[in-house]
Amino acid sequence: MFTSYANADDTVLAAALRELPPTEFLLSDASDGRVGGDGHDSRGGHDDHEETQPMPTLTIFPSRPRQRIDGFGASLTQASAALLARLPASVRRAVMTELFSVDDGIGISMLRQPIGPSDHVTRPYRFTRHRADPRLGSLDFSPETRMIIPWLKAAQSIRMASDPSAAPLAIIVSPWSAPAWMKTNRSVLGRRPIMQLTGYLRPRMYAVYAEYLARFIGHYRDAGLHVFGVTPTNEPDYPQSRWPSMAMTPAQQARFIADFLAPRLHAHGLDDVRIICWDHNYSTDHYPDGRFVRELYAWPCALRAVAGSAWHHYGGASRTMSDIHRIWPDKGIWVTEASGGDWGPRNWDAALVGTSARVIAMLNNWAQSVVLWNIALDERGGPDYYYLRHDHRHSQNRGLLTIDMRNHAITRNADYYILAHCAKFMQPSSFVLEHRLAHADGLHAAAFRTADGAIAAVVTNERTTPTPLRIGTSTVQLPPRSLTTLTGLQPAIRTP
Template identity: 35%
Template sequence: MSARRALVLASLLTLGAAPSPAPVRAWLTSADGAQRLAPVVVSRPQRGATTITVDAAKRYQSMVGFGAAITDASAILIQGLPPARRAALLQDLFGRGDGELGLNFTRLTIGASDFSPEHYSFDDMPTGQRDPDLARFSIAPNAKTVLPTVRQALAIDPGLVVMASPWSPPGWMKTGDSMVGGVLNPADYGIYARYFVRYLKAYAAAGVPMRYVTVQNEPDFSPKDYPGMRWPAIDRARFIGRDLGPALAQAKLGTEVLEWDHNWDQPEQPETVLTDPAAARHVAGVAWHCYAGDVAAQTRVQVKHPDKDVFFTECSGGGWRPGWKTGFGDTIQRLMIGSTRRWARGVLLWNLALNPKGGPHKGGCNNCRGVVTIDPATGTVTRELEYYALGHLSRFVAPGARRIATTSTTQLPTVAFRNPDGGLVLLAYNATDTAASLRVASGRHPFGYSFPPGAAVTFAWRP
């Protein structure tokens, strides 16, 4: 008998539990961050424990995965690391080996976002000049940082799912002739659809096929100091139904369109697009952000349009959610549990990596936090609370897993999955101010666990 197995058995006996016929493994992150995905030992259920029933026979959406955006800022910092450190970090983030994070979903920006050192598109023109034939189109601005980073991630995980979102069309397509502010000229809708196709073909040729695109990041917000624009739902529907959808179908790229890509507070916007028959024909699902509204909006739209997928595509950590208790708890409750319980097939956080000052960026957020922080002066990598929140599912829920039924309460929210190999995964969070005892009922072998307030625990077992 190995020393490790003997220790586990001794711990079980100390807790008064016999070894389970179906061993349950568990990992805990505490509210203060002192324990971070730390292995813990389950026990026999205690009297008075809250029963969480897991029903693997009742299945919901299949999962694409979990991840974060490879922005310009993230790619610049990652590529700035020495080769060995870069390789080790990417292996840790995208590998699926023991202890690795297992991210398998990422988001790119089509041109600049606020987390770009400069504002650019893939077809910039001098003020007052146009390029309707897209003769000057080029993805060269991504050649040194974004493309190498994504390709290296794909080398680690060839199944990595990539999506992309534009913050703005090229300025010459917009009123005001600028990527900041303005709106897309209706006369340029057809040109802009061809711009999408050129981007997708260029990335595919570079070894990065794109599974999904959205037509506009946060289309109900026009930033004052970085690329963006408002784009009303009725006009997005027109663009998707008449221009982009047919262009993508003709190109046969296999890229699907996700609508909205904005907050939970305006479900009527994606509903407007999905009630347009021409647009709905080309829309695969709806993408959501966390910055306003309630996650229940995802269910509202899914119930009305059950044939459309749900994705959660952006939420950033930052100074407005300081500390482990607030930031970690919010990420676990609203995103990892809340979003997936409300039909999300994938969960994406914002920047994969930022520097200690929350950059580099030009405009926009000045106190955002990445999944990891990279200090370019020293090459030091710090894994932030978002890293561990993602890890509570990304390490254990495999692509193609199905969400399954589980009881959940406001005090003890949960979500569960059945992996393709038959293994079960349960994530539970103690949202109370006191210790909580669980009795997990699944098949013939219930198990128990008591965990402190503000802590999250992931259980994995075979029924």
């Protein structure tokens, strides 16, 4: 059993992926299956007037696998790479090992990488000249080669050195915007700051943009990296004047995918790269409850071309993914962005408990991946060029790591441990299992068969008291306000 929870002052984690011996969490089998009003299990005889309630029970069905896990991870943005580059070499190596080693770290298995600048950069950069270049004669990926790819190759090398049998580091690539000259507003921003003219991909540029994406993927492949999938654009229903972004309607994205992107990937020998649509919230203002995906899937050619849909957690409910899966069960579902920050649940207790419950909900609603956001940000939520330029303040986002550039101190945030509780134990080819959680208000759980065939569960306890949880023939004690990974559950759930 591995557990994490905050200290009483909520200033740090008192337990951070702490491994507990069975003597510290296994309860006696003498329980009568009920717990007292204080949350502790009732033993033997008890006062008839004592308030009791049924014990929370987690029932796991190993013979009922659900979705395959493709990876857990975050994004090695240009901002994160810049911070890591400023650390002393020995510290850099240790941090990268801690992030990507299967044996000696948390085993990150998937990254989502921006194509070009995202909102978290030290400065703007581009891959083509400013003027229109439909032949892409000026295309130059050297900024990516210099700033990002060495980190990705190092991450892949660490992962494979730690476990040569591990699946390669999977990368989903996502552009925040097409080059300015491909767009209707002639800007990498989603809206021009004064005129607020929305930037869509110009219809005449569909073929050029598809070629641009295919060549970027080819550049990664030439570097020995495994591109798992590509999305046409990040957050197509959130074009705004603060950082690179681009609007797309379902009809536009469907046509672009079916008639341009899929054929260009095929022409470049990249048929194994999954085309993943949407890449935005469960619900947005214009497309509530997955309407964008529903409308795109209504286009038969686009439906055939896509592997599935990508989702963010900033709006709506995760059950939207189940609604989509129910209608199109053969299409994949991946969560590709779920940032933490001071605009939401804060370090430590609120973030650990609240965000982990949301991650568990993603997994129980058919997510095949959970990718958070920046691997590392500084103590102010930067580097964040676009926030400072347009909002005149820092981002308030939180990375897995906070690197204080004044003294190179590294803080592993709640988000880091939330990811670790999943990534370290559920490598690619694990499967989410059917389960039933009963009498369990305030508890959230997901169950897995790991890649090596073991049975495990991740459980969030929102209750403020220690909570017994019956799993098959065993009863474990969950710390209050905690996130716990339970491993080696096969003996407890084995049926006679």
